[in-house]
Amino acid sequence: MASTYIDGSLLKVFLTSTGYIALCSNQLGDADEAVLFGSNGKIPPRPVSDLIQNMLSDMRAAPQAGDASDLRHLETELKSSLSHVQDVLKQT
16 A cells, blocks of 8 residues: 555545445545445444444433434435435335
8 A cells, every 4th residue: 555644634435325325535546445434344334324323322321411403304304315315216
């Protein structure tokens, strides 16, 4: 690998149609990119549901005053996203 430092501001995050989050650094060659972020890499794509579970576990472990408000906003965003997916499914 050319470098052990990756500038986080240059990372791209992708949401796949199967509900996985994948990363691309745009700072490595194709081979190193695959080793780090590919489907079998050190940081393989993760399901959105796993990321949400991790976030909720972290929130429970160290609760903050604004958590309930934040979760209500997340709920609204997730419902809106689900509605968009359902609309597309109706068209297929």
